Amino acid sequence: MRAKSFNSSENCFVLNTGHKIPAVGLGTWQADGDICTEAVRTALEVGYRHLDCDHLYGNEVEVGQALSEALRGGLKREDVFVTSKLWCTTNAPKRVETSVKVCLKNLELSYLDLYLVHWPLTFSFGDATDPPRKPGMELRQPSHRLKATWQAMECLVEKGLVNSIGVSNFSIQQIEELLSFAKIIPAVNQVELHPFWRQDDLVKFCQAKGIHVSAHTPLGVPASNLLSNECGSSGEDECETPRIAFRRCRSVHVPMIKTSVVANIAARLNKTPEQVILRWGxxxxxxxxxxxxRPERIKTNFDIFNWSLSEEDWKKINSLEPQLRLIDSGYSNISEAGPLQAVQETDDDIEGI
Ligand SMILES: NC(=O)c1ccc[n+]([C@@H]2O[C@H](COP(=O)([O-])OP(=O)(O)OC[C@H]3O[C@@H](n4cnc5c(N)ncnc54)[C@H](OP(=O)(O)O)[C@@H]3O)[C@@H](O)[C@H]2O)c1
Known part of the structure; x- marks a missing residue:
């Protein structure tokens, strides 16, 4: 049941680049200001060695502050794995290097462990709302753009700015397209995965190709009511990525937790339902x-190593229904057919390049 690349002594997976990705990372979406810094601080103290960041989240300065403190306090840079992502407005090849440099500056780092193409799409430069507000501003990504974008990503590895490159929210079809020209095979595909959106075929496909899969939204709770919709950061923003209007998404967390299958397993193992779900992942x-x-949850979410689900329990979770995508923005529904198929270039797109 254990993935071949799982290293149980270090609780990490080995990527196709040879680098190790810690099995549990702290997500940082919708984590604002001091609360964000404090959450990262707690996570690093508890033992997290993997931070999932994004320039779009508007909080890389706050993440970087906690990380820098830890590094000054003795944590070695090579012992922490930091991911960031290239947003859809800045994936024109000429903007890729600037984008990663902005992340590095905000995070106070000299390299990233992983840099991901956030979505297989392009939006007009300067329109950084999510999703784009103006009709017609959302552009589908033509395949030649993806190729050029990927080549620019490959250059980042050559320049030592990032150790590994990958993609996020890519379908099987989009990865096949990418593999047809990639010199560097993506190390990771980060996608929405939880018991109610298992994407079995995609996971199997990626694993067969040597592409590690990371689960975003693993608890099925994309929206937090603790926070405002506007994420603030004092960080540098040469990418012209203004504040983001977050989408309101539905949540399957409560139904997932209330499911007797998960609740019963958790009660029998004396674990929380969230721990069971993360362990299943x-x-x-x-x-x-x-x-x-929340410090207590940060702690318990990490405590998923020295125990396991039986084959029987694991299979029960594998058969939960219904299947429901949460991060269902206006653009995710084009992912199956693939925006790569829809080559409808516009003047905005050309200008964006
Ligand atoms: N690549 C992409 O397109 C993409 C998209 C979405 C997310 N992501 C990444 O994936 C990360 C995780 O996804 P997510 O933040 O959307 O959703 P999530 O991790 O599934 O859920 C986060 C929510 O769950 C709550 N929570 C956490 N632990 C809990 C526990 N033990 N018990 C009860 N509630 C708990 C949190 O509230 P409290 O803070 O109150 O505990 C928060 O509201 C993001 O932060 C981001 O880094 C990437």
Whole structure:
């Protein structure tokens, strides 16, 4: 049941680049200001060695502050794995290097462990709302753009700015397209995964190709009512990524937790339902990126290593229904057919390049 690449002594997976990705990462979406710094601080103290960041989240300065403190306090840079992502407005090849440099500056780092193409889409430069507000501003990504974007990503590895590159929210079809020209095979595909959106075929496909899969939204709770919709950061923003209007998404967390299957397993093992769900994610060979701002939850979400689900329990969770995508923005529904198929270039797109 354990994925071949799982290293149980270090609780990490080995990527196709040879680098190790810790199996549990702290998600940082919708984590604001001092609360964000404090959450990262707590996570590093508890033992997290993997931070899932994004320039778009507007909080890389706050993440960087906690990380820098830890590094000054003796944590070695090579012992922490930091991911960031290239947003859809800045994936024109000429903007890729600037984008990663902005992340590095805000995070106070000299390299990233992983940099991901956030979505297989392009939006107009300067329109950084999510999703784009103006009709017609959302552009589908033509395949030649993806190729050029990927080549620019490959250059980041050559320049030592990032150790590994990957993608996020890519379907099987989109990865096949990417593999047809990639010199560097993506190390990771980060996608929404939880018991109510298992994406079995995608996970199997990626694993067969040597692409590690990371689970975002692993608890099925995409929206937090603790926070405002506007994420603030004093960070540098040469990418012209203004404050983001977050989508309101439905949540399957409560139904997932209330499911007698998960609740019964948790009660029998004396674990929380969230721990059971995260452990299930690990046992299918995916790293998991739960986000919490509460110290107690940050701690328990990490305590999923020295025990396991039986084959029987694991299979029960594998058969939960219905299947329901949460991060269902206006653009995710084009992912199956693939925006790569829809080559409808516009003047904005050309200008964006
Ligand atoms: N690549 C992408 O497109 C993409 C998309 C979405 C997310 N992500 C990444 O994945 C990370 C996780 O996804 P997510 O933040 O959307 O959702 P999530 O981790 O599934 O859920 C986060 C929510 O769950 C709550 N929570 C955390 N631990 C809990 C526990 N033990 N018991 C009860 N509630 C708990 C948190 O509230 P409290 O803070 O109050 O605990 C928060 O509201 C993100 O932060 C981001 O880094 C990536």
């Amino acid at each position: 690990l046992q299918r060979g995916t790293s998991v990126l739960p986000r919490s701002l």
